[in-house]
Each structure stands twice: as structure tokens, then as C-alpha cells.
Amino acid sequence: MIGVGNDFRRDDAAGLEVARRVRAAAPTGVRVLEHDGEPAGLLDVWDGADVAYVIDAVRGTGGPGAVHRVEVGSDSRLNREPRDSTHALSFGEAVALGRVLDRLPGRLVLVGVEGGDFAAGQGLGPEVAAAVGAVADEIVREVGG
Amino acid sequence: MTHRSDRTLHVKALARVEGEGGMLVRTRAGRVEEVRLDIYEPPRFFEAFLQGRRHTEPPDITARICGICPIAYQMSSCNAIEAACGVEVPQAVRDLRRLIYCGEWIESHALHIYLLHAPDFLGYDGAVEMAADHREVVQRGLRLKKTGNEIMEVIGGRAIHPINVRVGGFYRAPSRRELTNLVPRVEQARDAALETLRWVAGFDYPDFEQDYEFVALRHPADYPITQGRIVSSGGLDIPVREFEDHVVEEHVPHSTALHARLDGRRYMTGPMARYNLNADRLPASVRAAAADAGLGPRESNPFRSILVRALETLYACEESLRLLDAYEPPDPPAVDVPAVPGTGHGATEAPRGVLYHRYDLGEDGIIRTAKIVPPTSQNQAQIEDDLRRFVEPRLDLETDELTHRCEQAIRNYDPCISCSTHFLDLRVEEA
Numbered sequence: 001m002i003g004v005g006n007d008f009r010r011d012d013a014a015g016l017e018v019a020r021r022v023r024a025a026a027p028t029g030v031r032v033l034e035h036d037g038e039p040a041g042l043l044d045v046w047d048g049a050d051v052a053y054v055i056d057a058v059r060g061t062g063g064p065g066a067v068h069r070v071e072v073g074s075d076s077r078l079n080r081e082p083r084d085s086t087h088a089l090s091f092g093e094a095v096a097l098g099r100v101l102d103r104l105p106g107r108l109v110l111v112g113v114e115g116g117d118f119a120a121g122q123g124l125g126p127e128v129a130a131a132v133g134a135v136a137d138e139i140v141r142e143v144g145g
Numbered sequence: 146m147t148h149r150s151d152r153t154l155h156v157k158a159l160a161r162v163e164g165e166g167g168m169l170v171r172t173r174a175g176r177v178e179e180v181r182l183d184i185y186e187p188p189r190f191f192e193a194f195l196q197g198r199r200h201t202e203p204p205d206i207t208a209r210i211c212g213i214c215p216i217a218y219q220m221s222s223c224n225a226i227e228a229a230c231g232v233e234v235p236q237a238v239r240d241l242r243r244l245i246y247c248g249e250w251i252e253s254h255a256l257h258i259y260l261l262h263a264p265d266f267l268g269y270d271g272a273v274e275m276a277a278d279h280r281e282v283v284q285r286g287l288r289l290k291k292t293g294n295e296i297m298e299v300i301g302g303r304a305i306h307p308i309n310v311r312v313g314g315f316y317r318a319p320s321r322r323e324l325t326n327l328v329p330r331v332e333q334a335r336d337a338a339l340e341t342l343r344w345v346a347g348f349d350y351p352d353f354e355q356d357y358e359f360v361a362l363r364h365p366a367d368y369p370i371t372q373g374r375i376v377s378s379g380g381l382d383i384p385v386r387e388f389e390d391h392v393v394e395e396h397v398p399h400s401t402a403l404h405a406r407l408d409g410r411r412y413m414t415g416p417m418a419r420y421n422l423n424a425d426r427l428p429a430s431v432r433a434a435a436a437d438a439g440l441g442p443r444e445s446n447p448f449r450s451i452l453v454r455a456l457e458t459l460y461a462c463e464e465s466l467r468l469l470d471a472y473e474p475p476d477p478p479a480v481d482v483p484a485v486p487g488t489g490h491g492a493t494e495a496p497r498g499v500l501y502h503r504y505d506l507g508e509d510g511i512i513r514t515a516k517i518v519p520p521t522s523q524n525q526a527q528i529e530d531d532l533r534r535f536v537e538p539r540l541d542l543e544t545d546e547l548t549h550r551c552e553q554a555i556r557n558y559d560p561c562i563s564c565s566t567h568f569l570d571l572r573v574e575e576a
Contacts, residue, residue, distance in 0.1 A: 008190070008209050036212030036306070040256055044291055085223075094274040101284060120190030 001030060001139060002045060004037035004056040011064065011115025011128045015055040018113070020145075021136035030143050039094030043103050052105035053139055056091070057115040064116030065127030067135060072108035096125075111135055170536055170551060180533045182525055182555070183192070188517045195515035200226050200484045200506050201312050207502070207517065208306050211561060213256070216249040216297065217495030218502075218517075219310040220371055225502040226312045228386070229489025232482045237475035238314040239371065241300060244324075244468040245307070246370050246493070248296025250461040251334065253496035254416075254454040255293060257559045258341060259286025262451050265553040266348040282344065285337050289458070292334040296465060298443060299323055314479030324472050331469065335462035339434060342455040346438040351550075353535060355382045357445055359412055359418035362494050368426040368460060369419060369494050376422055377407060386490040388501050390455075394518065404526045405518060411526035414498030415558060416453040431460045447531060447557040454559075484510025495520055497559050521561045530556050 006012045016034050024033040033045055037056060045122025046052040058068060070097055091110075098104040113131050124132065151173050151341075171179040176246055189212050195203060203222035210216035220242055227234060234242075259282070260272040269275040276283040300319055301307025309316050360381070364375030376382045382392060394403035424432065435456050442452065486508045492501045498520030505513040534553050539547060 006209065006212075008194075038212050038256075040260060040290055041294065043287065044294070051436045093271060093273055095285075097276055100273055101280065101287075108313060 001026070001032045001053045001055070001143075002035050002042065003033070004035050004042075004054060006036065008115045008120060008122060010119055010121045010123060011113075011125055012057045012118050013122075013124060014057040014113040014115060014132050017124060017129075017132045018055040018111075018136045018139070021133065022139050025136075025140045027131050037091065038138055039091060039097070042091075042094050043098050043101070045107045046098075046108065047103050049105040051107040053109045053111060054091075055060070055111045055113070055135065056120070057118070058112035059118070060112070060114045062114050063127070064114055064125055065131040066114040068110075068112040068114070072104070072109045072110060082121055111139075121129075168532070168551060170532055172536065172540060175540055176447070177533050177537045180529045180536075182529050182532070185250075187521065192515045192517055195504070195512050198512050200230070200510045200512060201380050201482070203502070203504065203512070203515070204312060206309050208310075210517075212306070213253050213561065214249055214495050214497070214500075215306055216246050216301070216310070217493055217500045220246060220493075221491045221500045221502040221517075222504075223310070224259050224372065224385075224491025224493060225489040225504050226491070226506075227482055227489065229487050229504055229506050230485040232480060234314055234480055236476060237434060237473060238479070240468055240471070241315060241318065241356065241475060242310075243367075243371050244465055244472075245297055245310070245380055245488070247461040247465045247468070248293045248300070250370070250490075250496050251293030251338075251458055252290050252297065252466075253293070253559075254458045255286050255290035255341075255463070257496075257556075258316075258345065258451055258454050258458070259283060259290070261559070262454075262556050263345065264449060265549075265556060266345075266350075266451070266462065285340065287545065289334050289337045289341065292330050293461075295480065296327060299327060311479055313482040314475060314477075316478065317566060318474035318476065320480035321472055321474060324469050325459075328469055329459040331462055331465050334459060335459065335466065338455065338459040338462045342434055342438050342452070342459055345451050345455050345532065348451070350446060352446070352530075353448055354445045355447065355534065358407065359421045360407060360410040360412045360414045360499060360523070361418040361422045362492060362499060363423055364426065366426070367422050368464075370540075371493050373492075373494075375492060375499065377412065378421060379410070379412075381407065385492045385501070389516075390502065392501075392518065392520075392523070394522065403522055405527065406524040411530060412523070413447075413527045413558075414520050414523050415450070416457055416496075416498075417447060417450050418498060418532070419494060420453045420456070421445060427456075427460060428463065431456065431463060434459055447554070450557050450559075486510075497521060498523060512573045518559060521558070525556050525559065528555055529559065531557070 001022050004014040005015040019032050019034050026032055116125050116130055167183050169181040191210055204219040207218035207222045210218050244471040264271050264275045302309035359378040362369035363376040365372035374384055375388055391408050392405050394405045397404050440452055484506055486503045486506050490503050491500055501518040507513045531554055532551055
């Protein structure tokens with residue numbers, strides 16, 4: 001279970017908060033990581049896993065706290081985004097690269113928590129904080145904690 | 146529509162987090178009228194966040210500014226705090242710092258060379274397309290990057306936002322055995338780095354020699370990483386504490402970012418600057434590899450920065466092997482750094498260039514003010530100038546091609562989105 005985010009970008013810390021809650025309750029055999037989302041690094045951490053969850057804050061139209069769950073391989077919404085950075089790959093590119101190099105986990109689930117405030121600062125907004133708790137509980141249930 | 150004399154090339158912001166940037170090049174009547182590199186976000190939030198914190202906290206806090214180069218932030222902050230408090234760390238601590246910093250150079254340079262910059266030279270849209278055709282090459286790049294991460298992880302406690310670095314040294318010194326275990330992988334990385342250098346030496350480079358003023362650290366003996374004086378190809382030679390006497394950050398109208406200027410002049414920092422000012426500090430084996438790869442004593446084509454990054458990756462591997470071989474755990478792993486009121490300055494060579502920190506400590510050891518000048522804000526004015534000079538002779542290119550070439554020209558600098566911005570969603574507006 002890979003929580004992605006930045007603690008100093010308010011709602012962007014949602015994935016990290018989910019990771020911290022899951023870590024406290026997860027059974028043996030579940031590896032919980034906090035990650036900044038650098039995609040080449042994601043290939044290294046999910047390589048060889050039977051199942052990998054990636055939890056990240058996202059921006060969308062559902063409003064802060066809305067949760068989106070995407071199973072990679074079965075959901076077209078995770079198609080690759082265009083190359084758009086001078087500095088890093090996108091998450092979609094990491095998945096595409098993993099597919100080309102046969103370095104995807106057996107199952108890859110992306111859970112996106114919509115954030116409202118990604119400005120510099122600390123602390124989640126109330127809707128995001130509530131969603132984080134629900135997502136963490138759901139993942140712990142799924143992995144048998 | 147092609148060959149339009151009035152055009153706007155616009156690469157606007159990407160929407161993952163707030164505080165993004167982009168590129169705008171506007172041409173009229175076949176001339177470049179306006180170039181704007183909008184990088185909105187220097188680490189000012191962190192400068193404010195550090196105020197009121199204890200003098201021991203900057204390494205942990207500033208490591209969060211950038212996921213690619215946390216060690217650079219930690220080391221510049223340690224240098225500055227230790228300078229403020231009048232503490233010199235022992236050589237064994239310096240060596241371990243240099244080793245973890247080599248890991249960061251390897252990781253950061255491998256990422257940029259293989260996944261971001263090489264696809265431009267080989268005509269691919271990105272790393273994924275390149276990997277489909279050059280699977281083993283990309284795997285080599287990822288292995289190289291991973292070895293850099295492993296060095297950071299063994300010494301730093303974890304690769305991302307390392308937790309073992311503190312003011313005065315380290316919380317825990319790795320055992321000799323822990324580090325010796327890295328040697329076979331670093332030896333493989335050295336071989337991969339040499340193959341990388343040979344690979345990029347075969348790329349085609351556009352003619353774009355420019356007359357730059359280079360700025361880098363310079364050390365009496367070593368290729369600069371963790372310490373040195375600040376020198377320039379224009380004759381500057383100052384201690385780090387005089388940085389702000391010469392480098393002034395200016396507001397520019399089109400951006401909330403600051404543009405740094407050296408005594409009023411734009412300049413370049415980063416691998417090209419380090420190489421041009423310090424090639425004589427490289428060991429003979431690395432200098433020989435440079436010559437074999439066609440690198441001259443002076444390089445002034447920024448597109449060839451990928452060659453210099455490959456050479457520095459080779460150097461960082463060789464330097465890591467030297468430091469691993471000589472390693473004796475520092476005992477104690479850190480020296481005490483009691484707070485002393487005053488001001489301290491620190492600079493190190495981040496993968497992208499000089500990273501400067503200043504801290505003003507009060508009587509109680511609490512940080513009163515902090516200042517951080519990352520390499521990307523120093524390079525911004527120079528990147529804009531490059532774009533201006535690059536675009537004008539190439540206005541006959543199709544808009545898509547020209548936009549892509551401009552992005553490649555920006556990528557020459559490996560501008561840091563985490564230090565400065567998140568970046569680039571492509572859109573082209575025809576005037």
C-alpha cells in the first residue's frame with residue numbers, strides 16, 4: 001500500500017494520511033509505504049507485489065473528499081496522460097512504463113481522494129480528512145486487518 | 146498552419162498542485178517579441194515556515210521541498226546552521242555526507258538522462274515510447290537510478306525524505322558492513338554510467354554555442370559537491386557568506402518567481418557550470434572518459450548538458466567507490482552544535498546547481514529568518530535568454546516541432562518543479 005503525497009501541500013497529504021492509518025491496523029504481510037510519487041520510484045516499490053494500492057490526492061469535479069477507485073488494466077480512465085513535464089513522469093506514464101517493462105504488480109488499484117486546497121501549508125480540509133478515514137477503513141477491511 | 150510569422154507557443158501549467166509554471170514564446174513579424182518562463186513558486190512558504198523553528202529543524206523540514214534532491218536541501222541547511230554556530234564537522238562526517246550526496250547525483254542524473262532528456266534526442270514522445278524500442282537501455286537507466294536511491298537509503302534511512310541526517314552529522318552511522326554490501330552494485334552502476342556516457346555521446350546535438358557566465362562551487366582539491374567557494378567564469382571568487390552581496394533576486398513582472406542575477410548579469414549554474422569551472426578536479430580516469438566521449442575542456446552548448454550529466458554520474462559512482470573503500474564509521478556519528486546567535490550561510494552543489502541557504506538565529510537559538518535560493522530560480526533568466534536565441538533562427542519549423550524543441554531547450558536545465566513549480570501541460574495558441 002503506497003500512500004503518495006506531500007505533507008506541506010495541505011490536501012495533497014491525503015495519501016500519506018491513509019498510509020499512516022493503514023499502517024497502524026494492517027496485518028503482517030502488508031507493506032505500507034509513504035512516497036512522494038516519483039514514478040520511476042513507484043516501479044521499484046510495487047515491482048513483485050501481488051496487489052498494490054496507490055492512494056493519492058487528485059483533482060476532479062466531484063468536490064473535496066470525493067473518492068475515485070480505478071483498477072489498472074480494467075479501467076480506461078487510467079490511460080496515459082500526455083507527456084507534460086520537464087522534470088518527472090506522470091503517474092499514467094509510470095503505469096505505461098511498468099506495462100512496457102513488465103514491471104506492474106499482479107493487481108494495481110489506484111484510489112484517488114479529491115482535494116480542494118493544494119496550496120503550501122499543512123493540514124487536511126474537513127471533507128478530505130473524513131474521506132481519508134473511510135478509505136483507510138476500507139483498505140484495512142480488504143486486506144484482512 | 147506552418148511558417149506563421151506571428152505565433153504564440155504556450156506551454157501552460159499542469160494541474161496537480163497549485164503553484165505551477167509554463168512557457169510562453171510570442172513572435173511577431175518573424176521576430177521573437179516576448180519570452181516568459183513562468184515559474185511561480187520559489188520555496189518561500191518554507192522560508193516562512195522555518196521562522197520560529199529550532200536551529201536543529203531545517204534538515205528535516207527543507208528535505209520536503211524536493212523529492213528528487215532532498216539531500217541537497219539537507220546539506221546546504223546543515224552547512225549554514227553549522228556556520229552560524231561556528232562548528233566544523235569532522236572529516237569522517239564530511240565523507241559520509243559526500244557519499245550520500247553522490248547517491249543523489251546518481252539518482253537525479255539517471256532519471257533526467259534516461260526518462261526525460263534522451264527521448265528528445267532520439268525522437269520519441271517520451272520514456273514510454275523509448276522503452277518500447279529500447280527496453281534494455283531504459284532498464285539500465287532505472288537500475289542506475291535505483292543504485293543511487295540505495296546509497297541514499299542505506300545512509301539516510303530511506304531514499305525519499307531521508308531521516309538520518311542531522312545538524313552536526315548523522316543520527317546513526319551505518320556499519321562498515323552495511324556500506325560494503327553496496328560495493329558490487331555501485332561497481333555495476335559505474336559500468337552502466339560509462340555505457341551511458343558512450344550512448345549519449347552518439348546523439349546529434351543542435352548547434353547552439355552560447356557565451357555563458359558559469360557559476361559553481363570550487364574546492365581546493367575535490368570536484369565540488371558539499372563545499373567550496375563560489376566562483377564564476379567572469380572572475381568572481383568569493384566565500385559562500387558573500388553570496389547575497391553579489392547575487393540579487395529580482396521580481397519580474399510576468400511571474401511571482403524571483404530571477405537571480407549576479408552583479409546585474411544573468412548566469413548559468415548546474416552541471417555545465419561545474420564542469421567548465423572544475424574539470425581539472427576530476428580524476429584522470431573520468432577526464433579520460435570525457436575526452437573519449439568528445440567533451441572538450443570548455444563546453445558551451447546547453448544541449449550537451451546531457452553528456453556532462455552522464456560524466457558526472459560516472460564521477461559520482463567512482464567517488465562513491467572511493468568513499469566506500471575508505472569508510473570508517475564516524476564516532477560519534479554527530480558532533481554537538483549548540484545554538485549561537487548570528488547568521489550562517491551554506492551552499493552545496495545540488496544536481497541542478499548551487500543551492501544556497503541562510504539562517505539568522507536569535508539569542509534563544511530560534512530561527513528568525515531563513516533564505517533559500519534554489520538553482521532553478523538562478524537559471525530562469527538564462528533559460529529565457531536561451532529560448533529567445535534558440536527560437537528566432539528556427540521560426541520555419543512547424544509549431545508543434547518548435548514547441549517541442551523549446552521544451553527540450555528548457556529540459557537542458559532540468560528545472561526543478563518541486564523547488565519551483567509543477568510543470569507543463571502543452572497548448573499552442575496561433576496568433
